[in-house]
Amino acid sequence: MSARSSRTQRTTPKPFSGAPSTDAAWCPWRYARRRPVNAIPLGAQRPVLRVLFICSQNRLRSPTAEQIFASWEGIEVASAGLANEAQNPVTPELLAWAQLIFVMEKAHRSKLAKKFRAHLRDKRVVCLDIPDEYRYMDPALVALLKTKVPRHLPAA
Numbered sequence: 001m002s003a004r005s006s007r008t009q010r011t012t013p014k015p016f017s018g019a020p021s022t023d024a025a026w027c028p029w030r031y032a033r034r035r036p037v038n039a040i041p042l043g044a045q046r047p048v049l050r051v052l053f054i055c056s057q058n059r060l061r062s063p064t065a066e067q068i069f070a071s072w073e074g075i076e077v078a079s080a081g082l083a084n085e086a087q088n089p090v091t092p093e094l095l096a097w098a099q100l101i102f103v104m105e106k107a108h109r110s111k112l113a114k115k116f117r118a119h120l121r122d123k124r125v126v127c128l129d130i131p132d133e134y135r136y137m138d139p140a141l142v143a144l145l146k147t148k149v150p151r152h153l154p155a156a
Contacts, residue, residue, distance in 0.1 A: 049154055052098035053079040054108055058086040060136045061104045065145050067137065074154050082111050095119040102149065104130045126152050 051069065053062040058081030066079040078097070080090040095101070095116055101123055103109045109127050113120060128148050134141035 047074075049075045050097055050099045051075050051077045051153070052094060052101045053077065053104075054090060054101060054112065055079075055081055055104040056083050056086070056108070056132065057081045058088045060134060061130060061132065061141065063087075064134070064137050064141055065102065065149065068142060068145055069149065069153075072153070082108055082115070090116065092116065092119045095123065098123065100152065101125045102152075103127050104132070 053065040053069075055062040058079055062079035062081065066077045069075060069077045078088075078094065080086065080088045080094055082090055090112070096119065101112075101120075103112060103125060104127075106127055106129070109125055112125065128145075130141070130144055130148070134144075
């Protein structure tokens with residue numbers, strides 16, 4: 001026998017066969033379990049960003065934006081209008097729901113801040129500078145929205 005005892009001798013690792021090992025000394029996945037994993041478990045849902053599109057009447061621009069981005073991965077969308085006679089008027093509840101707010105014009109941002117200042121704390125409001133000269137689902141409007149909005153959304 002050699003000068004080393006059998007306890008201190010190094011053993012060569014066994015090739016991994018895919019089957020669980022009964023050998024307590026060699027277990028290739030033994031240490032991997034201790035590492036923290038930042039991945040989302042299977043079946044768990046990814047966090048969703050709630051986006052609100054606002055225009056004046058909620059008839060043309062914001063419903064178009066809602067329609068375009070409704071199928072985008074990772075976001076939920078809604079639209080509303082600032083006018084009292086809007087199809088879906090802006091409410092404090094809708095602002096509380098939204099995490100990101102898009103307005104079509106600078107005047108919308110000002111009016112929103114005037115009417116709902118207390119409800120806009122910690123909210124990001126982005127002005128798209130899209131004038132009121134488009135029809136619902138107008139191809140030019142769709143193209144404009146698809147170039148201006150995605151840079152503010154999370155990558156899919």
